[in-house]
Amino acid sequence: SIFAMVLSVVGVVTLGVTTTQAAKSVTKGLTTEQPLKYNKSTKEIGILTKVNGTYFTQATRHVIVNVAGSNGEKSLLKTDATPQAFYQALKKVGAQAGNNLAKDSAAGTKVKGNKLAVYFVINGKRVRAEKAVQVNHKDVANLDFRFGGNLAMNKKMKTGCVLCFDSCPVGIASGAKYGFQYGEHFTGKENVLPKDGSNMVVVFKVKS
Template identity: 45%
Template sequence: MKSRKILSGLIAATFALSLVACGNSSRKTSTEDTNAKTLVINKDTKEIKMLCEVNGKYFTESTRHGIVFKDGSNGEKSVLRGLADEKKFYDALIELGAKAGNNLTAEDMKAKKDNGKSVEGDKLEAVVTWEGQEKEIPFEDIIKASEERPMDLRFGGNIESAKKNNTGCVLCLDSCATGITSDASYPTGTTQNNVVKFYGDEEVLPEDGTVVTVTFRTIK
């Protein structure tokens, strides 16, 4: 039965490719369709929706990364693997009128214990949903921390660092000089000095590989 399904899938794929080859110049490619859906801006509601995938590795291993674009150098180091480019996410926040903090430097990331700086910038809200889960879950509720603090998510900005380093960092769990957004509740040096450890909460998040939607909203 399994082999029949595989064969049927191959036939269907071949058929679909033949349709594209025959030509329908007005139709978008699947890649274009995917790119259009992974990051959606709603100016009326002042929100951005980004598709991500759960990375189950961080149910048991610690990380300082909440969301990282899958094609960034840190793409496999986050609780959620972002399906949209972090630089386009930055542009989307600017388009909504959000103001970036741009107050942190690479040197700040070397802070000693109890000597860190907190990210600045407009305050944001982030919530998570997925198929079968209609209720919005605050982003902080999908994270377990060895020292819990209320999330204070900020638009750090850092676009020049993002372009230079190409880490893909969308949302860092402590204050960051490269992440587009990060949590001001945890100053720089928090994870580097092992003050706090962060994990994805497997009791809240769906299983590894599940596609979820993260909605970012500007707060005035």
């Protein structure tokens, strides 16, 4: 019947939209083999990570580090995504790197570059990273994450650093609230984050 034909066409159209949305979503379909996705239109990047519960109680300066890097076990979140892939994805979505920090920069120098909103996807909902971490055991309103750049230094040091809490000349992105050499004062909130060893997607959105 005509009614059945209309229904089938509507079904195909609806399915098409859903499939396209799923393909464009940076949080869907991530695996250890494909741990990173980006979307130019939304200026978002999704990275699959694994929670390291050590840093619910022990302090660190590392938020996300590649598992193969020398700091792979020193971060709140571990990932199979490489710093180079993250850097390239940021460039592809139109982010501008600060590249203002070096290893001999004065202590307290703050990272520059495009601002990045960082979200942890917990139970299917985006939670601002700041809601899930503490600094010196206290809540922090805004870590002011930036696209620092630092690709050459990152490759040279082989630390695997993707995202750091404080301003860093090695991490691809880091927080500008705290200056260079602020130190290891960051912990994850056990009552907010998934349990140790759990997979969790982190979304970066480039802010204009």
